[in-house]
Amino acid sequence: MRLKTRNIGISILVLFLLDLISCNLSFAKNNVPSTYNVLVMQSYHSTLTWSKSIEQGIETYFEHSGQGVNLQIEYMDSKRVWDETYKKVLYDIYKYKYKPNEFNLIISVDNNAFDFLVEYRDKLFGSIPVVFCGVNDFQDSMLNNVGLFTGIVEDISFKETIDAALSLHPETNNIVIYGIDSITYMANKAAIRRIEGDYKDSVKFTYVENANMEMIEKHAHALKNGNLILIISSMKNAAGVILSFEDYCYRTSHAAKVPVYSFWDFHVGHGIVGGKVISGRSQGETAAKMALTILKGADPRMIPVIKTSPNEYYFDLQQLERFHIDVSSLPKGSNVVNKKVGVYEKYYNLIFKVLGVFVFLFILILLLIVDIEGRKRTEIALRASEKKFRSIIESSSDWIWEVDGDGVYTYVSPMVKDILGYEVDEVLGKTVFDFMNDEEAERVFEVFDHIIDKKANMESVESTCIHKKGHEVVLETNGVPILDNEGQLRGYRGVDRDITKRKKAENELKDSEEKFHKIFYTGSAAMIISDFNSGEIIDVNNMFLDSMGYKKEEVIGRTSKALGLFSDYSDREKMRNMMIDNGSVRNFEIKVRTKGNEERLGLFSADLVNIQDKKALLSIVTDITELKRSQELMIQSEKMLSVGGLAAGIAHEINNPLAGILQNMQLIRNRLKKEKAANVNIANEFGLNLHALDEYMQRRDIEMMMDLIVDSGKRAAKIVNNILSFSRKSEEDFAYNNIAKLLDESVELASSDYDLKKKYDFKNIKIIRECKDEGCMIPCEFSQIQQVFFNILRNGAEAMKSTKDPKFIIRMYHKNNMFVIEFEDNGPGLEESVAKRVFEPFFTTKAVGEGTGLGLSVSYFIIVEKHGGKLEVESVLGRGAKFIVSLPKNHEKIS
Incomplete structure (x- = not known):
């Protein structure tokens, strides 16, 4: 902007200030031509948080829209002064500064700018569309006889905030509201007056007006328990200077011993307990969206005024703790924040520019007014301003x-x-x-x-x-x-x-971080850094991601409970108690669950660390799943070898008597046959009637008893043969066999098994196959693997005899160097104690006479010892059981 003036000194000073504090507010990207010119009329000054928040919302939306927009912002500074004289001055400035129809659209922020444009829009800028936002106490009648106006209303959640405050502070019997003579205060006071009747039986409303900040601090400090403060507008100090929203809020809360609540997001984190707050950024984005719609051709008369705001509950954790309020008692969907950095510290680097803006605005307005009154007063004012500016620079x-x-x-x-x-x-x-x-x-x-x-x-x-x-x-x-x-x-x-x-500290920190980075991210154990209080995960290393199956973005910011990492969440509480008592945890055995729902064992160690002044937990988890499995396999193998050593002796000692019993029973049957002449001749010598003897044996069930003796002998022989499986190697040679075909024959064998049919018909079981490779050839001993499959199918069928719709799900698939066959039933499942012992020799849960306890132990021996594979069981009581057979794809017995 060029100011026509004959005073070279003044021009140099103005240009100096403009260069120093100017900000490029054009949103047109490189190589994208600017299409639209938009004027933003801010009611207040540039450093006001509410104004900046709305401005950021407008800027952000236009930037992301991809549309070229030249944005010009005017700050009316009406917080400091707002009367007819000042409005006339602003009118003269804008009339001098702008031409009619210079802009395609105007965005109005807050009531003063809205009222100003309703009165002067046509005279200053022509009949161009206006989109307003941040307007309090809006009535449709405000737009009577005014065209091309639309926008979003500042819909403040007075009742919701008061209800929430009274719910969190049930002892409250008086609500104190401080105010000054401003449009905002009067409008908000009127809105609260309209809902006072809802609380007439429980709460009194006290309005302290025409006070300044120092008076409020004394008054607030004297308030006793049962009082509650609502902030509904801005405030001045004793000198009449408008305080920032944050400063007013902070000083009030700091002075008061009672809770303070508000309705705007810029108060959150500066002393208020909370409230259902309105967002300036949201107001700005919505206004920009409506503006762009109009700029692209929409008729503003067809766009209705938005009369509701998407307000949300926000609460300050420090204030909640100050008044002993549990987060769980907050309204549903509440947001909890705890800003550690104050406004002054956060914006320290901008103080110089902010001061420059104030100086620039002061000089600009002063020049325009003094230009009418005379050059002499202008020169005096500019010299004073220059002296003040130089003082700022030199300090x-x-x-x-x-x-x-x-x-x-x-x-x-x-x-x-x-x-x-x-x-x-x-x-x-x-x-x-x-x-x-x-x-x-x-x-x-x-x-x-x-x-x-x-x-x-x-x-x-x-x-x-x-x-x-x-x-x-x-x-x-x-x-x-x-x-x-x-x-x-x-x-x-x-x-x-x-x-x-700062650079020295940064370099030292960088060296420290590089050392930690190498240790943390390349460690061979899973490492996790989490917030000690909330449990939220801050970082994890590569080993954690590899072993648990997660991507980094899936775990950061979430808790172990939300991810379901602990199979038993009480383990975390035990470890937390250890941390509190001892300051660390060492080699605590836990069960964890991967993203794929696989349960693994780990040794957990942890220490407390400080990260950015926050207490954090550095946890190290060493996977011992395979170690545990190896130990269990070794124990099981030792049991099998012990049984095998015993088996040979038992077999030889029992086989001879059994052979005598079975052979002699056959001889007895032969000697009693009436068809043989030798039997008849000898019987006649003694006067014995064989037909009568046969009738006697039938009627006395002697024949049945003899059958039982034979069956018992055969059963004992079968047990001996099973025992011998532990002590001798099969004579059958290893060969490549089609596992799918072998499985089919095993299912057919189970379907035709006579003993099984007597208790349960296997054909009633539904067989579901989920086989990815049915043509796979695996090196194995055919009959032994068939025996394993048959034992598993038989046990499952017997377990499902009371199941309404019994079924087997059989899966076959490749896993690394193994071929895996899974048998999953929907029977009653196994208790954890039973699942641990199910492969032990002679262990059975069946009634006496129904099982030997050797079927699964023999199967385990065949798979693990003879084929170098794995036989595992997974079961949850009441949800069925799954037996998993893993066979190597290659075997040393086959070259």
Whole structure:
């Protein structure tokens, strides 16, 4: 903006300020032509949090829209003064500054800008569309006889916030509200007045008006338990200066011993307990969205005013703890925050620019007013302002400078002595390269040369200068180009900040982080860093991701409980108690569950660490699943070998008597046959009637008893044969067999088994196959594997005899160097204690006489000892059992 004035000094000062604090507010991206010009009318000043929040929402939406938009922002500064005289001054300024129809659309922020545009829009800007936001106490009648206006209303959740506050503080009997004579306060007070009747039997509302901040602090400090404070507007100090929203909120909460609540998001984290708050950013984004719709051709008269806001509950954890409020008692869907960094600390780096903006606005308005009254008063005001500005510069902790087109210093602030040890006169007339060694000067020259060629801003350029005493000083440089009216570069103006200590700390931190990174991310054990209090996972190493099957983004920010990592969540509580009692955990055995729902065993160790002043837990989990399995396999194999050693002796001792019993029973049957002549002749000698004897034996069930003796002998012989399986190697040769065919024959064998049919017909069982490779040839002993399959099918059939719709799900698939066959039934399942012993010799849960306890133990011996495979069982009581047979794809017995 060029101001026509005859005073060269004033022009130089204005241009200096404009260059120093100007911000490029164009949202058009590189190489994208600007299509629309939009004016944003802000009711208040630029540093007001509410105004900035709405402005950010507008900027963000336009940036992401991809549409070229030139954005011009006007701050009406109506918090400080708002009367007819001031409105007339603003009218004159805008009439002088802008032309009718210069903009395609106007976005109005808050009530004062809205009211101003309703009155002056047509005179100043022509009949262009207006989209408003942040308007309190909106009535449809406000738009009577006004065209092309639409927008979003600031719908404040007064009742919801009061209800939540009373629910969290049931002892409350008085609500205190402080206010000043402002449009915002009067509108919000009227809204609360309308709902006071809902609380007339329980709560009193007290309005303390025309107070200042110092008076409020005293009044709030004196409030006793049972009181509650609501913040509904801004506040002034004793000097009449409007305080920032955050400062007002913080000072009130700090002074009061009672809870403070509010209705805007910019108060959250600055002393209020919470509330159902309205978001300025959301207001801005919605207004920008409506504006872009209109700019693209929509008729604003067809876009209705949005009268509701998507407000959300927000609460401050520090304040909740201060008033002993449990998070679980908050309204459903509440957000909990705890901002550790205050507004002043967070925006410390912007103080210089903020002060510059205030100075610029002050001088700009002053120039326009004084230009009417006379040049003399203008010159006096500008000299005073220049003195004030120079005072600000010279008191800054940064080194402020200006160089000409050759890089020679034409101005340096006194802070150069504190940073480099040189007086101002020793620096003027020199370049920055005079304070560097040759190598650094060459490097920095290339950086600056690239920036200067483009007439670009200098942004956070780091360089190392030599202090007058000889030590190195690391500087961070930020600067803007100085251009003449023709756009030619005349120099640069900027600031240097001493970041020597920060760089040293950063380098030390980087070294420490690199060491930790190597240990953490390349460790052979799974490592997890989590928040000790919330349990949220902060980071995990590669071994954790590989062993548990997760991607990093799936676990960060979630808890072990949410991921279901612990098979038994009580293990975490036990370990937490150990941490509290001992400060660490060492080799605590736990069961964990992978993403694929596989249960694994691990040894858990943990220590407390501090990360960014927060207590965290560094956990290390060593996978011992395979070790445990190997130990169990060794124990089981030793049992089998022990039984095998016993088996040979038992077999030989029992086989001979059994053979005698069975052979003699056959001889007895032969001697009693009436068809044989020898039997008849001898019977006649003794006068014995064989037919009568046969009738006698039938009637006395002697024949049946003899059958039982034979059956018992055969059963004993079968047991002996099973026992012998432990002590001798099969004579059958290993060969490649089709497992699918072998399985079919095993199913057919189970279907035709006579003993099984007597108890349960196997053909009633539904067989479901889920086989990925039915043509796979596996090296094995055919009859032995068939015996294993038959034993598993038989046991499952007997277990499902009371199941309504019995079924087997049989799966076959490849897994690494193994071929796996799974038999899953829907029977009653096994208890954990039974599942652990199911492969032990002579262990059975069947009634006496129904089982030997050798079927599955023999099967285990065949698979593990003779075929080098695995036989495992998985079961949950009441949900069936799954037997898993794993056979090697290659075997040493087959070349």
